Amino acid sequence: MIAGILAVDIGGISIKAAVLDDQGRMLTDRLSIATPAPCPPARLIDLVADLVQDMPTFNRISVGFPGVVRQGCVLTAVNLQSEEWAGFDLARALSERLGNYPTRVINDADMIGFAFTSGTGLEVMVTLGTGFGTAIFRNGELMPHMELAHHPIAEGRTYDQYLGDAELKRVGGQIWNDRLNLALGLINTLFHPDQILLGGGNARCISTDLPANVQIMPEVRGMSGGAALWREDLSLTGQFSG
CATH class of the missing domain: 3.30.420.40 (ATPase, nucleotide binding domain)
Structure with missing residues (x-):
């Protein structure tokens, strides 16, 4: 080989x-x-x-x-x-x-974003796992690192604290999905991306209707x-x- x-x-x-x-x-x-x-x-x-x-x-x-x-x-x-x-x-x-x-x-x-970016337009990769990770690509080029995970989103808590695995287990899928929709709305308002790509182990827990520009990507x-x-x-x- x-x-x-x-x-x-x-x-x-x-x-x-x-x-x-x-x-x-x-x-x-x-x-x-x-x-x-x-x-x-x-x-x-x-x-x-x-x-x-x-x-x-x-x-x-x-x-x-x-x-x-x-x-x-x-x-x-x-x-x-x-x-x-x-x-x-x-x-x-x-x-x-x-x-x-x-x-x-x-x-x-x-790294995960490189697997899924189409190379066209502005794309935001979001990983849902232990925490909440982000990567931004413009026409396939990785932008200077801008991590949303430790930025406040609601109730004085960060994206990590609000949407991480511990919170999913604590509040349950319905509330977590509502919070995810809030986060996606904020990302759309901040960046107006052509695509938001969702990955990570907890992407399998998504049960809410997603905005038209959001796709769930296969973890493997x-x-x-x-x-x-x-x-x-x-x-x-x-x-x-x-």
Whole structure:
């Protein structure tokens, strides 16, 4: 098998991995393991190493991470519940652990967005999981990171606090869906996007009528965005570490 790209999607609920070709097609089944809480860096790296130990040959690594990432280093990781993440060079640490392959790390919503963006117009990717993640694309180009998760939405609470997995379990599906409609209305008012793309594990809990420009995307395809991190035009922007 031709060496591919190892794509790792780190979430507050689960860690997923698969090997992709350069077009983002999955060359393996997607493997998954539960994310512990808390999940400090050393624990995460051990889990990823165990998860991918039997994967076929790869020569590059792409990582989607649930927090703010700059040049492969983590700035915030609220949903992993460990202060050890602040300033941690995840790209370097994973590269060294998995065989010194070139490694690039990006926010998880950004990576998932690359899997689904049409490349036309203004598109907003929203991930519904442990928290509420966002990525904005203009004609297929990732815009400078603008995370809505920690911005207040209602009742003095942030999007994360208002629509995260803990609130879904606490208030139930009906209220959560009402809140989601409020959030989508605000995003439409703020950005007037051509499309809003919904993904993440809790997208399966959507039961409300959605605005005409909103689509629910299949979760299993989200990892294919990892191939985009190795396109030449992206690697030259300095947004990723490798």
